[in-house]
Amino acid sequence: MPHGLTLTESTSGARSLATSSMAVIGIIATASAAAGVATTALNAAFPLGTPVLITNIAEAIGKAGTGGTLLPTLEAIADQVTPVLVVLRVEEGEDDTETSTNVIGAMPTLIAAKSAVGVRPRILGAPGLDTATVTAQLAIAAKRLRGRAYARAIGESDAEVITYRESYSARELTLIWPNTSPTFIGDATARALGLRARIDEETGWHKTISNVALDGVTATIRNIAFDLLDSSTEAGTLNDADIVTIIREFGGFRFWGNTTCAGDDHSEYRFESAVRTLHALQDIVIEAFGPSFDKPMTVALVKDLLESCNMKFKDLATDGWIMGAKVELAATGNTSAELAAGRPKFALRFTPCAPFENPTVDFAITEEFYSDFASQVAA
CATH class of the missing domain: 3.40.50 (Rossmann fold)
Known part of the structure; x- marks a missing residue:
């Protein structure tokens, strides 16, 4: 047996996905x-x-x-x-x-x-x-x-x-x-x-x-x-x-x-950040799914794709770029015929970070800060 370190490469399993550059x-x-x-x-x-x-x-x-x-x-x-x-x-x-x-x-x-x-x-x-x-x-x-x-x-x-x-x-x-x-x-x-x-x-x-x-x-x-x-x-x-x-x-x-x-029919994309987040998540899905096109569609393949995306989404949420996101196999539409035809359906839900645009501060006059007035004077 050789005495040393042997390196191998695997193309299976979840992949680490990069954050795409949208700054061009x-x-x-x-x-x-x-x-x-x-x-x-x-x-x-x-x-x-x-x-x-x-x-x-x-x-x-x-x-x-x-x-x-x-x-x-x-x-x-x-x-x-x-x-x-x-x-x-x-x-x-x-x-x-x-x-x-x-x-x-x-x-x-x-x-x-x-x-x-x-x-x-x-x-x-x-x-x-x-x-x-x-x-x-x-x-x-x-x-x-x-x-x-x-x-x-x-x-x-x-x-x-x-x-x-x-x-x-x-x-x-x-x-x-x-x-x-x-x-x-x-x-x-x-x-x-x-x-x-x-x-x-x-x-x-x-x-x-x-x-x-x-x-x-x-x-x-x-x-x-x-x-x-x-x-x-x-x-x-x-x-x-x-x-x-x-x-x-x-x-x-x-x-x-x-x-x-955005028009009234797309009010959920009223904020620039929501649209940019959508595009960034689309990039992540493309990066994850792209290399798997035309491979045999197995349970392991689909699980790996979902795990790759969801790991990246968790990282983005931890870093404060999104509130959260998750992609999974759609609850409906994945009939045996559709799956056999190579047409699985996925559902992705996400919550972008809303801008801190319109906070409310309620001002009220109160007597509470006079409550220990006498004791402070005596001291």
Whole structure:
């Protein structure tokens, strides 16, 4: 017999599952540069219609040209985080309508970007190009990618942006107003993309973008009235309409609001964190189930799959990312015929962590703190 350590590998049993990265940003942008060498460098770095993987944003900024939306978008994101990005450059049209058509035409390429660059963008935006028609398509792309789209709420007043928000009913969409730059209309949106990625990396996908300090912001194009004890202020009114706004409180500028554009029929996904949690748990199920596809379906295989998922869910609950989750074989629908056809049915129940959004503190005048007054004086 050999004298030493023998290592073996087994592919059976429950597997340890990783927490997927949802922090990859995907942007669609325009860019231009001066004629000659600058244009050549821009075209080489960001060829039209081709998804480009960016892992060094500082280097990308130096190649992003001087015109269009790409440069200010990258700069705003870089103020928040050093991310992994997928950049899809489109041609600027003769007018906004033509540019929007170009952006929308690029959406399928962004959705399929993983096959070209190896990563799936999960935080989506087209800062400065997000017209109403583009935003509607961004929401669809986010649904396809199990991601989150951020876009500006278009309007010059509370009433206008609230009316604008009523055009959407996508749980994967967050609308933001007002803007943070007088020169680039996509500045606030770009900063939301960067902040979402930063929160994913530093805290987790279970935290919304609300009430986290924004870097690089010195003003907004409109000052939003805010009072933590008065929900009828402008900030409260916008939040009630499911618009994330920007306030200057607690030592700086920060987004304020946790909600999505989910319609009344998806009220359980009103919070951004609930949607992100859903997508994260879907990733876990995909990671667990994917390698087992087309294997012989045995009791042991199904038990291993369930154990792999539920172990991960317990870890997430222990770490405070979810309140709890469990997947099991569905109580109904698993007939002998369905199982023999390779179509088992599973049921997954989960409880996301709700944001600490609206606590109540009851104030009451009492005499109790005078109860030992005399003894304290005598002492």
